[in-house]
Each structure stands twice: as structure tokens, then as C-alpha cells.
Amino acid sequence: MTLSKKPTELSLAEDLGELIKDLPEHQHGKLIERALAVLLRIADEEIDRLDWKILTTALEDLEKGFQVFYPYRHTRKVTIFGSARLSPQSSEYRLAVEFARYITQFGFMVLTGAGGGIMQAGNEGAGREHSFGLNIELPFEQGTNPFIAGDDKLIRFKYFFTRKLFFLRESDAVALFPGGFGTQDEAFETLTLCQTGKYGPSPLVLIDEPGGNYWKAWNEYNYNNLLARGLISAEDSSLYTITDSLATACNVIRQFYCVYHSIRYVEDLLVMRLNSQLTDAQVEQLNEEYSDILVKGKIEKSQVLPTEIKDETASLPRLRLYFNQRNLGRLYQMINQINKFGTCLPIEPHPEWK
Numbered sequence: 001m002t003l004s005k006k007p008t009e010l011s012l013a014e015d016l017g018e019l020i021k022d023l024p025e026h027q028h029g030k031l032i033e034r035a036l037a038v039l040l041r042i043a044d045e046e047i048d049r050l051d052w053k054i055l056t057t058a059l060e061d062l063e064k065g066f067q068v069f070y071p072y073r074h075t076r077k078v079t080i081f082g083s084a085r086l087s088p089q090s091s092e093y094r095l096a097v098e099f100a101r102y103i104t105q106f107g108f109m110v111l112t113g114a115g116g117g118i119m120q121a122g123n124e125g126a127g128r129e130h131s132f133g134l135n136i137e138l139p140f141e142q143g144t145n146p147f148i149a150g151d152d153k154l155i156r157f158k159y160f161f162t163r164k165l166f167f168l169r170e171s172d173a174v175a176l177f178p179g180g181f182g183t184q185d186e187a188f189e190t191l192t193l194c195q196t197g198k199y200g201p202s203p204l205v206l207i208d209e210p211g212g213n214y215w216k217a218w219n220e221y222n223y224n225n226l227l228a229r230g231l232i233s234a235e236d237s238s239l240y241t242i243t244d245s246l247a248t249a250c251n252v253i254r255q256f257y258c259v260y261h262s263i264r265y266v267e268d269l270l271v272m273r274l275n276s277q278l279t280d281a282q283v284e285q286l287n288e289e290y291s292d293i294l295v296k297g298k299i300e301k302s303q304v305l306p307t308e309i310k311d312e313t314a315s316l317p318r319l320r321l322y323f324n325q326r327n328l329g330r331l332y333q334m335i336n337q338i339n340k341f342g343t344c345l346p347i348e349p350h351p352e353w354k
Contacts, residue, residue: 068132069166075108079167080110082119082177083117083180083183086118086179088120088121092178101126108253109132110126110131111134115143115144115145116143123148132148133154135157173202175249175253176207177207191236194328201335205240205242205243206243207249234329235333266305266308269322270323285337295324298321299320300320300321304316
């Protein structure tokens with residue numbers, strides 16, 4: 001049902017129409033016009049006050065996130081998930097502190113949920129300078145930990161879904177420590193997004209305490225109940241790494257970006273940016289080992305495509321391929337192979353890094 005516009009609504013539409021006329025001068029004018037058009041269409045429909053509250057609050061959450069992260073958009077980051085209930089005396093807490101401390105030495109910043117337990121450990125290890133806190137309004141468990149409280153990089157979200165968006169949108173890796181329902185939710189959602197190509201490719205590391213079996217038992221469940229019944233594929237295990245070694249966890253994340261930089265799609269073509277050029281022999285090896293993930297053609301070297309000319313990564317060498325967008329586990333395997341072709345350089349802030 002479409003409502004007839006009241007005079008005030010007509011005035012609003014006219015005012016927005018005048019604003020839209022000026023948008024061609026704005027760098028992102030077409031996108032702003034689309035956003036305003038959506039709001040006008042919603043305003044013309046019969047929806048409840050609660051619907052508007054959800055919409056406006058979600059937009060306010062997004063606004064806060066965009067503003068905080070924009071200055072750090074060229075710095076790689078790691079999101080740390082884990083239980084809010086683990087005490088500073090627990091071995092998992094101390095391990096998370098050390099992990100955050102070491103990973104920042106490789107040039108990464110750290111995102112946590114800003115609460116206690118593993119979240120506090122992540123902020124403690126990274127320090128304020130290298131920390132973000134993405135807090136959530138909850139009736140229990142979620143006070144802000146002292147290592148991020150009062151910091152300009154602390155964000156308080158109303159909704160879980162907007163908070164989750166920034167945890168992954170802004171991160172280049174995810175580290176999971178033991179936790180409860182929330183941590184399990186974050187683990188499976190991240191895996192689902194990796195498996196469907198909606199996040200990454202980025203490394204996902206599940207970290208047990210030395211000799212621990214939290215994630216090993218979790219993995220056994222996956223194998224015995226999901227893989228055994230054909231509900232996941234064997235290659236899906238390539239989407240994540242389980243370890244009880246701090247050095248292994250940090251190296252998995254660091255090495256993921258040794259040669260591999262990032263990907264984007266140009267229509268149906270997957271464009272993979274690299275930090276260094278591959279040899280013809282190395283590209284041929286990739287074609288021999290990974291032809292099964294191609295819809296057509298071959299994996300080829302490429303310079304920047306015309307649609308990428310203004311991209312900040314324009315100077316980076318590239319591979320291009322018609323990926324089937326289904327076998328993400330195999331794509332991760334190929335990225336790991338590509339990274340073995342080169343050596344890791346120190347990660348430094350740079351317009352082309354992110």
C-alpha cells in the first residue's frame with residue numbers, strides 16, 4: 001500500500017530533490033543518491049515507528065564505525081574473539097595477551113569486543129595505541145575493560161549485526177580463543193562467510209592453550225558429524241588453522257600476506273593483487289594444480305585493468321582467473337601455495353596495503 005503524501009512529506013521530497021541536483025559535484029554522488037532514494041521509498045510505505053528506530057539506530061551505528069576506522073583504513077588488523085568469562089589468571093587469558101602483543105609487532109592492530117576476559121586480554125596485549133574496542137549494550141557481562149576505556153577507538157554499538165559487520169569488514173585476520181555461545185557463533189559465522197566468499201580470503205586461526213583440546217574437540221565434531229554426512233567438504237578445513245602454538249598462530253597470519261595482497265571481482269573475473277610478481281613457471285604450476293577451480297581459461301598474469309585505474313593498488317602485479325566462486329577452500333590452498341613462492345617483508349602502513 002502506498003500512502004498519499006502530506007504537505008510536509010512533499011516538502012521533504014522536494015528538499016531532497018534539490019539536494020540530489022547538487023550530488024554530481026560530490027565524489028560519491030551516485031551512491032548518496034541511491035541511499036536517499038531508498039529512504040524516500042521507505043518513507044512512502046506504511047511501516048511502524050519501531051521500523052524507523054531500527055533503521056536510524058543501525059545508521060547511527062554505521063556512522064560511528066565509519067568515522068572511527070577511516071583514519072586506519074590502510075593498516076592491517078586482527079579481530080580477536082573469545083570468552084568474556086575467563087579470568088586474568090587463566091592460561092587462555094595470558095596466551096591471548098601474548099598473542100596480541102606479538103601480532104602488533106608484525107604491524108597489525110587488534111580489534112576486540114572491549115569487554116572482559118579474552119577481549120580484555122587482547123587490548124592489554126596490543127596496548128591502547130594498537131587497539132580498537134567494539135562494545136555492545138548488554139544488561140550483563142559487557143562493561144568496558146580498562147585497557148580501552150575512554151579511548152577514541154572505542155565504539156559502543158546498539159546492535160549485534162552492525163558490530164559484527166565491523167569486526168569482519170575491518171579485519172584482515174580472525175583469531176579465536178575458547179569461549180561460549182557467543183564465540184561459537186562468531187566462529188561459525190566467520191567460517192560461513194569464508195566458505196561463501198563473503199569475507200576474505202583472510203586467515204582464521206583457532207588457538208588452544210598449550211596441550212589444550214577445546215578447538216581440537218570442536219574440529220572432531222565437525223569431522224564426525226558434518227564432513228562424515230557430506231554437509232561440508234573436505235577442502236573446507238583449509239579455511240582455518242587450529243594450533244596450540246603462539247608462534248604458529250602469528251606466523252599463519254603474517255605469512256598469509258607474504259605474496260598475496262587482496263582480491264576483487266571485475267564482473268566475473270577474479271583479480272588477485274600480489275605484493276611481488278610471480279615467474280611464468282610459478283604461474284604454470286598454479287594452472288597445473290588448480291585448474292579444477294576455473295570456470296574457463298587459465299590463471300594468467302595481469303596488469304591493472306581499466307576499471308581499476310584509480311584503485312590504490314594499481315601498481316601491484318596481478319593474477320586473473322575465472323574462479324568458480326564455489327571451492328573457496330581450494331582458493332585458500334592456492335593462496336598458501338602462492339605465499340610459498342616469496343618471502344615475507346615487514347608489514348608497514350602504506351596506501352596499498354589494505
